[in-house]
Amino acid sequence: xxxxxxxxxxxxxxxxxxxxxxxxxENAARGVLDLMGGKPDEHLPMIEKSYDLCAPDWETLLVDxxxxxxxxxxxxxxxxxxxxxxxVGDLCLRASVSGxxxxxxxxxxxxxxxxxxxxxxxxxGYEVVIVFDV
Amino acid sequence: MRKQDFQRIEDYVWxxxxxxxxxxxxxARLYASDRLLEAALGDESVDQLVNTATxxxxxxxxxxxxxxHQGYGFPIGGVIASRTGDGVISxxxxxxxxxxxxRVLSSGIEAEDIVPFLSELASTLYRNCPxxxxxxxxxxxxxxxxxxLLHEGSSWALKAGYALPEDVRRTExxxxxxxxxxxxxxxxxxxxxxxxxxxxxAGNHFIEVDIVDEVFDANAADAMGLxxxxxxxxxHTGSRGFGHQVCTDYVRQFQEAVRRYGISLPDRQLICxxxxxxxxxxxxxxxxAAANYAFVNRQVLTHHxxxxxxxxxxxxxxxxxxxxxxxxxxxxxxxxxxxxxxKTVEVVVHRKGATRAFGPxxxxxxxEYKDIGQPVLxxxxxxxxxxxxxxxxxSMNQTFGSSCHGAGRVMSRKKAKSTIRGDQxxxxxxxxxxxxxxxxxxxxxxxxxxxxxxxxxxVKVVTGAGIAKKVARLIPLAVIKG
Numbered sequence: 001x002x003x004x005x006x007x008x009x010x011x012x013x014x015x016x017x018x019x020x021x022x023x024x025x026e027n028a029a030r031g032v033l034d035l036m037g038g039k040p041d042e043h044l045p046m047i048e049k050s051y052d053l054c055a056p057d058w059e060t061l062l063v064d065x066x067x068x069x070x071x072x073x074x075x076x077x078x079x080x081x082x083x084x085x086x087x088v089g090d091l092c093l094r095a096s097v098s099g100x101x102x103x104x105x106x107x108x109x110x111x112x113x114x115x116x117x118x119x120x121x122x123x124x125g126y127e128v129v130i131v132f133d134v
Numbered sequence: 135m136r137k138q139d140f141q142r143i144e145d146y147v148w149x150x151x152x153x154x155x156x157x158x159x160x161x162a163r164l165y166a167s168d169r170l171l172e173a174a175l176g177d178e179s180v181d182q183l184v185n186t187a188t189x190x191x192x193x194x195x196x197x198x199x200x201x202x203h204q205g206y207g208f209p210i211g212g213v214i215a216s217r218t219g220d221g222v223i224s225x226x227x228x229x230x231x232x233x234x235x236x237r238v239l240s241s242g243i244e245a246e247d248i249v250p251f252l253s254e255l256a257s258t259l260y261r262n263c264p265x266x267x268x269x270x271x272x273x274x275x276x277x278x279x280x281x282x283l284l285h286e287g288s289s290w291a292l293k294a295g296y297a298l299p300e301d302v303r304r305t306e307x308x309x310x311x312x313x314x315x316x317x318x319x320x321x322x323x324x325x326x327x328x329x330x331x332x333x334x335x336a337g338n339h340f341i342e343v344d345i346v347d348e349v350f351d352a353n354a355a356d357a358m359g360l361x362x363x364x365x366x367x368x369x370h371t372g373s374r375g376f377g378h379q380v381c382t383d384y385v386r387q388f389q390e391a392v393r394r395y396g397i398s399l400p401d402r403q404l405i406c407x408x409x410x411x412x413x414x415x416x417x418x419x420x421x422x423a424a425a426n427y428a429f430v431n432r433q434v435l436t437h438h439x440x441x442x443x444x445x446x447x448x449x450x451x452x453x454x455x456x457x458x459x460x461x462x463x464x465x466x467x468x469x470x471x472x473x474x475x476x477k478t479v480e481v482v483v484h485r486k487g488a489t490r491a492f493g494p495x496x497x498x499x500x501x502e503y504k505d506i507g508q509p510v511l512x513x514x515x516x517x518x519x520x521x522x523x524x525x526x527x528x529s530m531n532q533t534f535g536s537s538c539h540g541a542g543r544v545m546s547r548k549k550a551k552s553t554i555r556g557d558q559x560x561x562x563x564x565x566x567x568x569x570x571x572x573x574x575x576x577x578x579x580x581x582x583x584x585x586x587x588x589x590x591x592x593v594k595v596v597t598g599a600g601i602a603k604k605v606a607r608l609i610p611l612a613v614i615k616g
Contacts, residue, residue, distance in 0.1 A: 115206030
């Protein structure tokens with residue numbers, strides 16, 4: 001795994017790393033979905049969705065990307081099973097996800113925050129700590 | 135941050151002077167006992183309190199209540215007042231669950247009479263009150279009806295048959311912030327909110343059936359209909375996905391605004407814009423719409439709760455009716471007038487995990503509460519006491535008319551999950567006579583009583599400091615969680 005939950009008194013905090021920015025964004029998505037848990041209703045046909053996002057800085061792009069997944073989960077009720085970030089560059093991201101509609105997550109994550117959010121280059125590639133409101 | 139960085143101003147008031155950090159505009163004050171101060175120093179909450187003291191236009195000081203704990207941007211329990219003229223409004227300072235709040239209902243039911251029906255009542259409440267992650271409600275609305283709800287708040291609920299006239303009167307702001315503007319709300323927020331009216335959600339939200347265990351102010355308790363030994367009900371929830379999306383949208387939009395207005399912040403989550411700017415007014419209109427949504431959400435849940443009591447108790451008890459004591463917000467920004475250095479100043483008071491606690495005589499109170507002050511509702515954690523207090527004149531002078539909102543967490547969710555088993559906790563609570571209905575056992579474990587501070591100690595601080603007065607203590611009989 002390329003993420004770990006770290007202690008936060010009131011909310012949830014996730015430490016994520018990846019060998020490059022593409023991997024970091026993909027792992028962050030997998031990490032948040034892991035935190036939310038859930039059980040799919042595999043009787044329904046899977047749906048797929050594509051994303052093309054751009055932002056003024058990398059941290060905002062990360063918030064936007066994870067916010068899209070939370071919206072897909074809550075408003076459209078999609079229990080995401082596969083996330084693929086195909087391209088990250090020039091402050092833009094291209095990704096696709098697939099999953100089952102009608103699934104139910106175990107845990108509610110209300111939002112992705114900017115609290116102390118900083119993507120930093122390290123020996124492992126890139127790392128970030130994300131705080132989620134729950 | 136260390137205890138030595140504070141100056142003790144009063145027995146329960148500690149201050150970090152504005153000279154502590156170059157970017158502080160005002161001092162930062164914390165209401166705490168020695169024990170609660172030590173607890174606050176265990177995470178980042180005091181650093182977050184100091185960060186709030188850097189925002190533009192602040193008057194007097196930034197504050198935190200004794201239930202302070204680490205949040206994001208603002209600490210939970212934080213209060214600031216920023217001048218409307220040259221100050222700011224901060225979506226991060228209100229938080230994602232706009233107008234998350236609590237209401238308490240009173241009854242004439244003797245607790246001993248309800249015990250035989252408690253388990254059936256808990257399961258009926260769980261069935262009738264939709265709860266859980268993303269769960270939709272059973273109030274079907276078209277776009278026009280939904281926008282009326284957002285503009286009218288509790289009055290809409292009254293017209294739609296979900297409220298009694300007394301409910302509206304006994305809700306903060308009569309359940310309607312008139313500045314609400316659905317035109318400032320994104321289509322995504324409308325889409326998330328339209329199907330969730332009258333739903334509890336998950337996390338720390340709950341419905342609790344309580345017994346009034348002790349009365350401390352007979353006059354105030356009498357005005358509120360709280361009688362020792364009788365049943366009361368608490369509801370804790372907010373604006374659901376609608377509020378989350380409003381905050382998400384404006385935190386994103388304001389990232390550009392802070393650059394444009396030249397506002398320097400120690401944490402991007404403290405994002406804000408001048409109150410009278412186009413961005414500030416747009417957020418304020420949308421936030422008020424989300425606040426109205428939350429008032430209606432708790433009101434529709436109240437309707438479901440009353441229906442549940444009738445289904446289970448009708449024909450078995452003479453009087454099963456529930457009357458609203460009061461409904462208050464604890465995540466909100468409000469335009470208010472306060473006395474600052476002898477002058478009346480209009481400010482935007484941000485309360486993030488803190489409630490209003492207005493004293494006697496405040497004109498927005500219902501007539502029956504004019505002499506006692508505004509009810510302050512302080513839920514505990516499952517298995518511990520909750521409190522009904524009243525606001526005081528002193529709270530107007532000390533804390534912009536604010537008080538605590540709950541016990542405040544002390545243990546991280548990660549640690550709670552790893553050290554407490556949900557099934558064991560449920561068994562412990564059941565053994566102590568508390569009926570539990572929960573959609574998620576890991577979720578129940580995260581909300582275990584030992585993950586929270588001692589609510590009685592929190593209440594001791596706010597009453598000892600004179601910003602609230604004890605009225606009654608509630609003890610849980612049944613807990614319903616998503």
